[in-house]
Amino acid sequence: xxxxxxxxxxxxxxxxELVRRRSSLGWMxxxxxxxxxxxFILLVAYxxxxxxxxxxxxxxxxxxxxxxxxxxxAFLLTGxxxxxxxxxxxxxxxxxxxxxx
Amino acid sequence: xxxxxxxxxxxxxxIPTLALAAGAVEGGAKQxxxxxxxxxxxxxxxxxxxxxxxxxxxxASAADFxxxxxxITGFQNGLAIAGDYMSAASFLxxxxxxxxxxxxxxxxxxxxxxxxxxxxxxxxEQLRNLGKFTFADVxxxxxxxxxxxxxxxxxxxxxxxxxxxxxxxxxxxLIQLLFGLDYWIAVVLVGGLMxxxxxxxxxxxxxxxxxxxxxxxxxxxxxxxxxxxxxFGFSPEALFAKATEVHPKKxxxxxxxxxxxxxxxxxxxxxxxxxxxxxxxxILMRFFTVKDAQAARKSVFYATGFIGYFYxxxxxxxxxxxxxxxxxxxxxxxxILEKTKSGxxxxxGGSNMAAIHLANAVGGNLFLGFISAVAFATILAVVxxxxxxxASSISHDLYSMVIKxxxxxxxxxxxxxxxxxxxxxxLAIFLGIVFENQNVAFMVGLAFAIAASCNFPVLVMxxxxxxxxxxxxxxxxxxxxxSAVVGVVLSPAVWEVTLGYAKGSAPIKLDNPALFxxxxxxxxxxxxxxxxxxxxxxxxxxxxxxxYVRCQTGIGAAAATTH
Numbered sequence: 001x002x003x004x005x006x007x008x009x010x011x012x013x014x015x016x017e018l019v020r021r022r023s024s025l026g027w028m029x030x031x032x033x034x035x036x037x038x039x040f041i042l043l044v045a046y047x048x049x050x051x052x053x054x055x056x057x058x059x060x061x062x063x064x065x066x067x068x069x070x071x072x073x074a075f076l077l078t079g080x081x082x083x084x085x086x087x088x089x090x091x092x093x094x095x096x097x098x099x100x101x
Numbered sequence: 102x103x104x105x106x107x108x109x110x111x112x113x114x115x116i117p118t119l120a121l122a123a124g125a126v127e128g129g130a131k132q133x134x135x136x137x138x139x140x141x142x143x144x145x146x147x148x149x150x151x152x153x154x155x156x157x158x159x160x161a162s163a164a165d166f167x168x169x170x171x172x173i174t175g176f177q178n179g180l181a182i183a184g185d186y187m188s189a190a191s192f193l194x195x196x197x198x199x200x201x202x203x204x205x206x207x208x209x210x211x212x213x214x215x216x217x218x219x220x221x222x223x224x225x226e227q228l229r230n231l232g233k234f235t236f237a238d239v240x241x242x243x244x245x246x247x248x249x250x251x252x253x254x255x256x257x258x259x260x261x262x263x264x265x266x267x268x269x270x271x272x273x274x275l276i277q278l279l280f281g282l283d284y285w286i287a288v289v290l291v292g293g294l295m296x297x298x299x300x301x302x303x304x305x306x307x308x309x310x311x312x313x314x315x316x317x318x319x320x321x322x323x324x325x326x327x328x329x330x331x332x333f334g335f336s337p338e339a340l341f342a343k344a345t346e347v348h349p350k351k352x353x354x355x356x357x358x359x360x361x362x363x364x365x366x367x368x369x370x371x372x373x374x375x376x377x378x379x380x381x382x383x384i385l386m387r388f389f390t391v392k393d394a395q396a397a398r399k400s401v402f403y404a405t406g407f408i409g410y411f412y413x414x415x416x417x418x419x420x421x422x423x424x425x426x427x428x429x430x431x432x433x434x435x436x437i438l439e440k441t442k443s444g445x446x447x448x449x450g451g452s453n454m455a456a457i458h459l460a461n462a463v464g465g466n467l468f469l470g471f472i473s474a475v476a477f478a479t480i481l482a483v484v485x486x487x488x489x490x491x492a493s494s495i496s497h498d499l500y501s502m503v504i505k506x507x508x509x510x511x512x513x514x515x516x517x518x519x520x521x522x523x524x525x526x527x528l529a530i531f532l533g534i535v536f537e538n539q540n541v542a543f544m545v546g547l548a549f550a551i552a553a554s555c556n557f558p559v560l561v562m563x564x565x566x567x568x569x570x571x572x573x574x575x576x577x578x579x580x581x582x583x584s585a586v587v588g589v590v591l592s593p594a595v596w597e598v599t600l601g602y603a604k605g606s607a608p609i610k611l612d613n614p615a616l617f618x619x620x621x622x623x624x625x626x627x628x629x630x631x632x633x634x635x636x637x638x639x640x641x642x643x644x645x646x647x648x649y650v651r652c653q654t655g656i657g658a659a660a661a662t663t664h
Contacts, residue, residue: 009650019653026222033222034375037215041371044208044357045364051204052356058338059345061355067207071409074214078221082402085226090395093654100656 009100018092025084029077040070135280137470138477142280145317145478146294152309156302163511164659166303166518167234167493168389171660173308175396179403181308182387184315185486186213186378186404187411189479190271190545192318195412196459197452199419200426201445203344203354206419210412212371216378217405224379225401226394227564227652233659235490236385236556237498240563243644245571245637247503249559252578254498256555257382259582260548261491264381265484265525267544269533272480278450279457279473285534291481292530298485299492299526300519304390307485314482317475319411325456325472326414328463329421337417344423349443354423369616370546376619377549380556383490394655415456422455425462432458488525495521543594546613550589554581554618562626564652567645570638573630581622588614 009015043051043066051063164170173181191213199206232238237253269288276287298306333339341355348354378384388397426432427444438447448454460472496518501509559578562569588609589595596607611617630638651657 006647006650009654009656010646015650015654019649022653030219030222033215033218037211037375038368038371040211041208041367042364045367048357052352054355059341059352059355060338061204063204063356064207064337064341067204067211068413070211071214071412074218075405075409078218078402078405081218081221082398085398086395096654097656 005100009096012096012099014092014095014099018089018096022085022089025081029081033074033077036070036073040066135470135473137467138473139280141470141474142477145474148313149298149306149310149481153298153302153306156305156309160303160305163234163514165305166515167386167497169304169308171390171392173390175391175399176403177308177312178387178391178396178400179407180315181311181390182384182400182404183407183411184311184318184482185384185387186408187315187318187479188268188483189275189476190268191412192322192415192479193275193453193456193476195415196419196422196456197454199416200422200448200455201452202358203348203350203420203423204356205358207416208357210416212374214405214409214412216375217401217408219375220379221398221401221405223561223564224385225388225397228385228388229391229394229397230652230655230658231564231648232389234386234389234497235493236382236560237494240559240574241502242563243648244563244569244574244641246507248571248575250498250502252559252575253556254494256380256551256559256578256582257494257498258491260380260382260552260556261487261494263544263551264548265487265491265529266532266536267541267548268480268484268487269529270536270539270541272484273533273537275453275480276477278454279476284537288530288533291484292526292533294481295485295488295529296523296526298481299489299522304489307489308390310485311482314475314478315407318479319407321460321472321475322411322414322418324468325421325459325463326417329417329425329459332425340417340420340424344420347428347444348423349445363610365616366611366613369611370613372619373546373549373553373613373615376557376615377553380552380560381548382494382556383486386490386493389659393658418456418459421463422459426455426458429462432462484529488522488529491525492518492521540599543589543592543599546594547586547589550585550613550615550618551582553615554585554622555579558619558622558626562623567642568630569626570630570633570635570641572633572635572638573626573628576629577622577624577626580625581618584618584621585614588618
């Protein structure tokens with residue numbers, strides 16, 4: 001259960017790189033998601049009329065693409081993280097595990 | 102008529118939950134028995150019972166029971182998570198909300214989805230690397246087992262209980278309406294099937310029931326939205342144009358309406374939705390069913406895609422219902438129509454039936470039967486997941502770790518879990534019947550508030566903050582739990598709607614307490630941790646390094662026990 005060679009892993013440059021890169025990406029993407037979502041909520045609360053602006057001459061308002069794009073962006077941000085993690089982080093993790101057997 | 106005047110209030114507080122069916126559907130006449138729906142539902146039940154039989158033969162160890170032996174793939178788990186999240190509530194509730202208020206429904210869908218990226222970035226992999234069966238495995242990784250397990254069990258059980266009651270009551274009302282069964286029969290049926298799935302098939306059966314239902318629901322919703330768009334030459338603009346023409350609110354349905362008026366309240370609800378998702382025990386448990394952190398991360402990605410896609414469909418379905426249901430006398434209650442002159446208000450069975458009537462409008466009686474059966478299946482799958490999460494918390498956290506000090510015999514632990522499932526099932530049936538005529542709409546909001554204010558803060562701090570101590574987690578977690586419950590009781594949803602005090606007299610104006618209850622939880626955790634100078638605190642902080650390395654690399658993480 002316990003990690004046996006803790007100090008060695010913590011000194012491993014690959015480990016340090018993994019922690020640095022993963023944490024900064026994770027927190028940065030979380031922050032972006034928060035800004036996007038609460039930006040949307042603030043628009044809903046303070047500028048409902050702006051969201052009700054018609055697009056062109058039709059009845060579709062600007063709020064529709066904005067709302068939908070929050071959904072799409074949430075998915076895309078998740079995709080960015082997963083892609084990054086699948087390629088870069090998993091490689092680093094494999095190296096760390098092998099080097100510290 | 103009175104019930105329609107406060108229907109928007111219910112919608113606002115309940116968030117898209119089945120429970121809102123409880124309010125809006127109230128008084129709706131019991132439908133004639135719908136045989137094609139019952140036939141399809143019986144087919145679904147037979148299939149799921151066969152799966153349960155299959156799963157039961159392969160469920161021997163505790164790992165099989167709690168986490169399907171870790172043998173679920175990322176894609177399958179993504180579907181199962183999406184299934185847990187796409188309750189009949191979000192399907193019927195959000196499409197109903199779009200039907201009555203248009204754009205406001207989209208605001209809720211967005212809130213419902215945005216918690217998932219956070220789960221991906223901060224929770225999913227960490228959980229898989231550190232835990233085994235429940236999220237308490239993670240929070241108690243380096244902290245005092247007994248105290249933290251009790252806290253986590255309280256947080257889990259309270260969350261599960263409120264969620265479960267809301268689902269049971271909503272299920273009873275909905276099934277009464279869809280199938281023409283008596284309320285109590287519906288509740289007993291749901292509770293009984295749930296007990297069978299969980300006790301015999303454990304996580305394996307629960308997961309596969311959830312996957313099948315997710316596929317059925319996604320296909321049904323895709324067909325409906327496709328049929329609606331087809332009628333308008335796949336031009337959303339044409340659909341919206343017709344909808345604004347026939348809806349009594351006209352162009353106002355294309356912009357935010359009255360549902361969100363108070364900015365603070367909107368932010369507070371947003372916080373509860375976003376972070377509550379990351380604290381729901383039945384969702385967190387799913388990350389232990391996959392083989393490693395990579396699969397956990399992939400599964401949230403798939404889940405986010407499915408859920409996002411599904412919400413976009415419900416938006417189209419809601420607009421489709423405005424055009425095709427509110428203008429067709431067959432779906433309207435003529436006496437209400439006479440009085441209000443509005444097809445929207447006159448819909449038979451209340452706004453939650455919008456998607457169901459639309460199914461009839463676009464696909465005839467057979468498709469109506471299909472969608473009704475899927476709605477029932479959805480309820481069953483969701484309550485099963487909840488029951489399993491509650492039972493795991495009792496058997497794994499309380500019995501095995503607290504009472505037996507981690508020394509429990511595996512078979513005993515499984516037995517306790519099965520007994521706990523039966524007790525929870527009976528309790529859920531009993532409470533479902535007791536709460537039949539109560540307004541339980543606030544309960545899902547409360548479940549999310551507790552998840553966001555107790556489970557989430559303790560979880561995230563235990564993963565990322567070295568300074569966290571047992572005492573800090575315990576005091577902060579309970580402060581969050583208590584302030585969430587008190588905050589909901591004093592909010593307009595309970596104070597005015599459920600308890601019946603005068604309008605505007607609620608001591609707390611926020612519909613959801615997350616804004617302050619989360620702040621109290623985090624502040625409490627921080628303060629009581631940094632003030633903690635005990636011997637235990639030194640151990641807690643000292644254990645962080647080993648935990649962090651395992652969390653990052655997965656070295657030492659529980660392996661899958663594949664068969």
